[in-house]
Amino acid sequence: MTNSHDDSGANAFVQQVAARFRARAAQGSVTQAELAEATGISQSQVSKILRGVRVPDxxxxxxLCYVLGIDIAAVLAEADVYVMNRSYENPTYILDEDGDRS
Incomplete structure (x- = not known):
């Protein structure tokens, strides 16, 4: 079952990953066409991923991390920290950090 908290958190996560990809591509003046060729992902899909409208598998x-020379763990961790630091009125937790039921 999905609730709006999960949807907004997931969207924020995807947006943060996309922002990291865009920033790194801009830093190196890497075009979407170059990313598409280097990764084997279509240019249309690269565009959607970079805009945060498509969730990359x-x-x-x-x-994308490999060709942009960034650490995948760092990208995912930074996006996770961003999302976890956002305040939610009614967070829904099933397990705590130790894996115990809340």
């Missing part, structure tokens, strides 16, 4: 995320 794990292979695509890894490929």
């Amino acid at each position: 794990l292979e695509q995320t890894w490929s």
Whole structure:
């Protein structure tokens, strides 16, 4: 079951990953066409991923990180920290950090 908290958190996560990809591509003046060619992801899909409107799968995320020279763990961790630091009125937790039921 999905609630609005999950949807907004997931969207924020995707937006943060996309922002990291865009920033790194801009830093190196890497075009979407170059990313598409280097990763094997279509240019249309690269565009959607970079805009945060398409969720990349794990292979695509890894490929983009690899060709942009960034650590996948760092990208995902930074996005996670951003989302976890956002305040939610009614967070829904099933398990706590130790894996115990809340």
